[in-house]
Amino acid sequence: MKHFLKLLDCTTEEIVGMLNLADQLKYELKHGIPHRHLEGKSLGMIFEKASTRTRVSFEVGMYQLGGHPLFLSSKDLQIGRGEPVQDTARVLSRFLDGIMIRTFEQAEVEALAEYGSIPVINGLTDFCHPCQIMADLMTIREFKGKLEGLKMCFIGDGNNMMNSLIVGALKTGMSIDVACPEGYEPPKEILDFAAEYGDLFHMYRNPMDAAKDADVVITDVWASMGQEEEAKKRALAFEGYQINKDLMAAAKSDAMVLHCLPAHRGEEITADVFEEHAAEIFEEAENRLHAQKAVLVTLMK
Ligand code: CP
Ligand code: NVA
Numbered sequence: 001m002k003h004f005l006k007l008l009d010c011t012t013e014e015i016v017g018m019l020n021l022a023d024q025l026k027y028e029l030k031h032g033i034p035h036r037h038l039e040g041k042s043l044g045m046i047f048e049k050a051s052t053r054t055r056v057s058f059e060v061g062m063y064q065l066g067g068h069p070l071f072l073s074s075k076d077l078q079i080g081r082g083e084p085v086q087d088t089a090r091v092l093s094r095f096l097d098g099i100m101i102r103t104f105e106q107a108e109v110e111a112l113a114e115y116g117s118i119p120v121i122n123g124l125t126d127f128c129h130p131c132q133i134m135a136d137l138m139t140i141r142e143f144k145g146k147l148e149g150l151k152m153c154f155i156g157d158g159n160n161m162m163n164s165l166i167v168g169a170l171k172t173g174m175s176i177d178v179a180c181p182e183g184y185e186p187p188k189e190i191l192d193f194a195a196e197y198g199d200l201f202h203m204y205r206n207p208m209d210a211a212k213d214a215d216v217v218i219t220d221v222w223a224s225m226g227q228e229e230e231a232k233k234r235a236l237a238f239e240g241y242q243i244n245k246d247l248m249a250a251a252k253s254d255a256m257v258l259h260c261l262p263a264h265r266g267e268e269i270t271a272d273v274f275e276e277h278a279a280e281i282f283e284e285a286e287n288r289l290h291a292q293k294a295v296l297v298t299l300m301k
Contacts, residue, residue, distance in 0.1 A: 001299060002113075002299070003119055003120045003121070003299070004119070004120075004122060004130060004131070004295050004298075004299060005109055005110060005113055005120060005121075005130075006106070006122060006127070006128045006164075007128065007130045007133060007164055007168050007171065008128075008167055008189075008193060011171075012173075014298075015134070015137070015168070015171055015172060016172065017298070018134060018291070018294040018295055018298055019134065019137055019138050019141060019291070019294070021294035021297060021298065022134065022138050022287070022290045022291045022293065022294035023138070023141075023142075023290075025290050025293045025297070026287070029064065035064070035293075035297075036064075036066030037065050037066065037297045037301045038062065038065040038066050038067035038097075038296060038297065038300055038301065039065075039066035039067065040066070041065075041066075041067040041068070041097040041098070042068045042070060042095070042096045042098075043058065043062050043068070043069050043070070043096065043097065043098045043296065043300070044072050044095075044096045044098070044099045044100070045058055045059070045069055045070060045072060045099075045100045045101075046074060046079070046099065046100070046101040046102070046103070047071070047072070047073055047074060047101075047102050048079075048080075048101075048104065049103065049104070049124065049225045049226070051102055051124075052261075052262070053260075053261065053285055053288050054100075054102060054123045054131065054288070057288040057289040057292055058123070058296075059071065060289060061289050061292050061293040061296060062296065064293065065293060065296060067097075067296075067300075070096075074103075085108050085111045085112055085115070086111060086114075086115040089111065089112045089113075089114075089115035090115055090116060090117075092116065093116040093117040093118045096118060097118055097119075097300055098118055098119045098120070098296065099112060099118060099120050100120075100122075100123045101120065101121070101122065102123035102124045103124075103125055104125065104226055105125065106125045106126070106127035106128065109122050119299035119300055121292075121295060121296070121299065124160060125160060126160060126224070126226065127160060127163060128164040128167075129160040130164055131292050131295065132161065132164065132260045132288070133161075133164040133165055133167075133168040134291035134292070134294070134295065135285075135287040135291040135292075136218070136260070136284060137172060138287045138290065139256075139258065139283050139287050140174075140215075140256065140258075142287075143256055143283075144215060144216075144256070147169075147172040147173055147174050148172070148173030148174070149173065149174070150175075150215040151174065151176070151177065151213060151215050151216070152165065152169045152174050152175070152176040152215070152216045152218065153176070153178070153179075153210045153214035153216065153217050153218065153251065154166075154176065154177075154178045154179075154219065154220075155178070155179050155180075155207045155211070155218075155219045155241050155242070155243060155247070155268070156179075156180060156184075156219045156220055156221075156222065156238065156241050156268055157180060157184050157220060157221075157224070157238070158180050158185045158186035158187070159186075159220060160224065161220040161260055162178055162180070162186050162190075162220070163186050163190045166178065166186065166190055166193070166194050166201065167190065167193060170194060170197045170200060174200075175201065176194075176201055177201070177202045177203075177204065177209070177210040177211075177212075177214070178201075178203050178204070178210055179203075179204045179205065179206060179207040179209065179211075180203070180205075180241070181205070181238060181241060182205070183237070184237065184238075186203075191203075207240065207241055207242075207247055208246075208247065208250050211247050211251045212250050212251070213250075213252055214250075214251040214255055215252055215254075215255055215256065216255065216256045216257075216258060217247070217248065217251050217255055217257050217258075218257070219241075219242075219269055220259070220268065221263075221264055221268060222234045222237075222264070222267055222268055223235075235267070238267075241268065242267070242268055242269065242270065243257060243268065243269040243270065244269075244270040244273055245270070245272065248273060256277065256280045257269075257273060257274075257276075257277035257280060257281065258277075258280060258281060258284050259274070259281050259284075261281070261285055263281075
């Protein structure tokens with residue numbers, strides 16, 4: 001594996017291999033076993049959008065691996081003043097050993113990988129959020145002991161999270177049912193991929209249909225970063241697309257709830273369901289650290 005740009009590029013073996021490594025790195029961290037696999041290596045972290053979890057987990061993860069993380073806000077980089085990504089890629093490749101980027105366009109991440117000569121990691125685009133899904137799969141395995149044969153359900157926007165969960169679930173042997181309002185479906189590329197899995201994927205309008213007998217119920221914000229001005233329109237469109245007690249009654253009685261965070265209580269999830277499942281949701285947040293360290297070691301060691 002040269003880059004980690006989207007789960008569509010990864011084989012099942014690559015995904016499961018990184019999940020196994022993530023489990024091992026988590027065990028080693030908890031038991032004080034050093035794992036300085038990236039001694040002397042530098043990771044540049046370009047952020048064109050806000051972040052709490054992604055920034056802190058990559059930064060701390062690099063330190064724990066013996067490497068050096070550099071936080072690079074696009075506001076302070078020449079990229080923010082229009083320097084082409086193709087040039088930025090070639091320059092940064094001369095200084096760094098890897099780049100993590102959070103931005104809007106997937107094409108920008110792909111161009112960085114194409115023009116640079118070092119591994120590129122996607123830390124979220126409008127199209128996908130592969131690092132988050134590695135943490136989600138890791139958390140599901142921890143709580144349920146397996147992935148294969150489980151049913152995931154995603155309620156809400158056909159956004160970066162839904163896109164990546166569809167690919168991640170199907171590639172690891174899970175089935176996934178989603179529910180979204182008309183006009184907020186995932187893009188054709190994702191629907192075409194899911195169509196290859198036949199009955200393991202369904203897209204519904206009614207959230208209750210998607211939640212039926214689910215082992216894991218997941219949602220995300222109604223308005224993502226960059227869609228702030230659409231928030232009112234989206235709040236109307238997504239009315240009813242909420243994880244609440246009624247929806248959870250349709251899922252299996254031992255169903256987990258995950259949320260990539262930040263969460264908007266009273267919108268996509270009620271406060272009571274969120275708090276009832278806080279142990280799962282915050283383990284998921286912690287697992288960003290372990291899962292990303294596995295990605296960093298796989299690409300940069
Ligand atoms: N879930 C996630 O990516 O969080 P941040 O936006 O805080 O990085
Ligand atoms: N869909 C959200 C995820 C945040 C982690 C966004 O893109 O803002």
